[in-house]
Amino acid sequence: MTGKEYQAELRNNRIRNEDTETINRSVRDIIQQVRERGDEALVAYTAKFDHVQLTNLTVSIEEIEEAREIVGExxxxxxxxxIKNIKGFHEEQREKTWLTNPSDGVMLGQKVTPLESVGIYVPGGKAAYPSTVLMNTIPAKIAGVKQIAITTPVQEDGKVNPYVLTAAAEVGVETIYKVGGAQAVAALAYGTETVGKVVKIVGPGNAYVACAKKWVFGDVAIDMIAGPSEICIVADESANPKYAAADLLSQAEHDELASAICITTSDLFAEALQLEIQQQMESAERKAIIEQSIANQGRIVVTESLAEAYELVNELAPEHLQLMVENPMEKLSNIKNAGAIFLGNHSPEALGDYLAGPNHTLPTSGTSTFSSPLGVYDFVKKTSIIHYSAAALNEVADDIITIANAEGLYAHANSIAIRKEN
Amino acid sequence: MTGKEYQAELRNNRIRNEDTETINRSVRDIIQQVRERGDEALVAYTAKFDHVQLTNLTVSIEEIEEAREIVGExxxxxxxxxIKNIKGFHEEQREKTWLTNPSDGVMLGQKVTPLESVGIYVPGGKAAYPSTVLMNTIPAKIAGVKQIAITTPVQEDGKVNPYVLTAAAEVGVETIYKVGGAQAVAALAYGTETVGKVVKIVGPGNAYVACAKKWVFGDVAIDMIAGPSEICIVADESANPKYAAADLLSQAEHDELASAICITTSDLFAEALQLEIQQQMESAERKAIIEQSIANQGRIVVTESLAEAYELVNELAPEHLQLMVENPMEKLSNIKNAGAIFLGNHSPEALGDYLAGPNHTLPTSGTSTFSSPLGVYDFVKKTSIIHYSAAALNEVADDIITIANAEGLYAHANSIAIRKEN
Known part of the structure; x- marks a missing residue:
């Protein structure tokens, strides 16, 4: 399709906050039950939803050792x-407490303090996401969070996926709960006999997990409400269509709702890409999912210029953006909205998903217009520091009194006046 | 009361996310109406709730000039x-885009981009809060946000409070809507004929505004859900009871739900403070509100040590904390949870509310355990940058393929393998 057609489509589809009344009601009920009945509710919901009768809500050391043997060297x-690369990148995000001395007798500052406790939701059951463990745990550790717990649903055999367990052991998380779904979010938010209450919950999950995070938001902090995953590739003639097709398919295999979009200035490239997608799709292991994703959300958009392509990118605000164009580094200034930007022919999304270093938890569904990748900054909070001497306060006293009176807050004015008199 | 008694009280009361079914339903309806009927709904709700028939939804230049004459020099x-002080402090919060080169052929980075548009809710009607205008607008401006709009309910005469208008003019905001309540939040989130859609909504408001922000969260970003305001003063024998009493009263006058708490190690100070509060309350202009706030939420807690006091502070996680103790700067390391810390006898909360420089939008109701003051960081977002050369990708290719296969994401593995072959 053309750039104009794609822009029209974008503008029609971009309402994210749809009504989800059924899930809402169900999640509120689950949260209520977990708050009232604690562990008992967690065991009951795990029996109901995961068809497993839990006798212990936490993973044992033996289970972790067993997992390490299964996964292999x-x-x-x-x-x-x-871990080495992810640590390296996130170390660069550390923030320091600072103080300034803007004028005589005045000290102002910003204190940076790690959160006390964090709960990480790791999806499980059929699929296993060890990379989720790394991407959520490492920034929390670097921020200095002391209490980190992981919660994840069990497999049909009542065990946690061994890849997830091994990843957790390698990053040094000791507390792992065998609970998934909205009940896990409720347990982390309010605490149960076994599950310790945390101050922030992070990690991806299904519609119930997302809804539960939205409900407990305010009582605890949450990271973001993640939607289906997206990739947008901007390609010129220099792009390799074989690579681009493989990258689009890697996005499409996530789930049927995933979006794989390519915007190109070249008709020739568009044709070659289309062929490659068809060919590679034939032999893909997750063919059924990929076919549905490509058919429903896949797009190849041909624009008249790269400028038009960048305009569309900024409107789409994709989670993952690959710039497969000449001199990609020089094009960075054109991009306003994206979760992560992958530059050139040899920086595929999968590299960033697992190993490059930057976080793979990225804002989806156009939320990169206002959100950032998960980072160390999500696991600290700031406190302002204000220190005025008597003389310094005296100098600004009249101005404060004037504004306080304008707001009708006379006791505010008085708290300054009472000091000025002395 | 003693420290132990206060701790027990704290632990009993600390559930914030109460059921608000009626407000919820009403707000959802308002949001729906604004999305469907646009400006027409805004005019109708303003007639219904503010009893004003609006003919124009935006403030005119004439109205701003009129306001400046009313407020005086x-x-x-x-x-x-x-403005000068607030700008100075927030300039220190600017973040820069960075790039690193962790190994040959690898460039990683973090791009910092201002949000495109921000809507600021300023409460109005009976009370006027020009300081809200400054505290929300200045960090957005310093972040580089180009489109900033203010929305605020009108007075009974159909005009916006002149102090608010003048503050808006002084910080250089040109777009001011005469709309308040949940309808204003809905208009900013989804746009109407007159109100431009924004990507983030900030600013305090009543229960309806807070609820509306919670509903639109995800479609747009929001700052935080603010609760009633709080102050906690930690005092030793060196503290001036007259000052401390004035500061507690300045907090109590905000509204009946505001909390004014003093934790002290000195029985003598506690007695003197109690007397001062009684005396100063008598002559306070907002006596009725102050009396109710002090009676219901006011506390004087006597602890056995400063260490016990700091422990209580960290559990309370107050919005405002005044350390009226000897050598207060040295006590900073004891404080983990607070929105802002005011040090010494001459740094009252009112100084920070208006003029010291740091933001007065602070996390309330114990949310300073996980939230920060409003800052420049709330008006930018980050984008990761990843650039690998062919050789650099080749070196890590096998590790990526191993993890992708463990996650069952074979097209991810293939997107790496396909590059490795060449």
């Missing part, structure tokens, strides 16, 4: 290599 | 002095 090495 | 000077 090459997986452990790969995870260690990922 | 000393107010304008005070506002300019406040």
């Amino acid at each position: 090459s997986f452990i090495q790969a995870i260690q290599s990922a | 000393s107010f304008i000077q005070a506002i300019q002095s406040a």
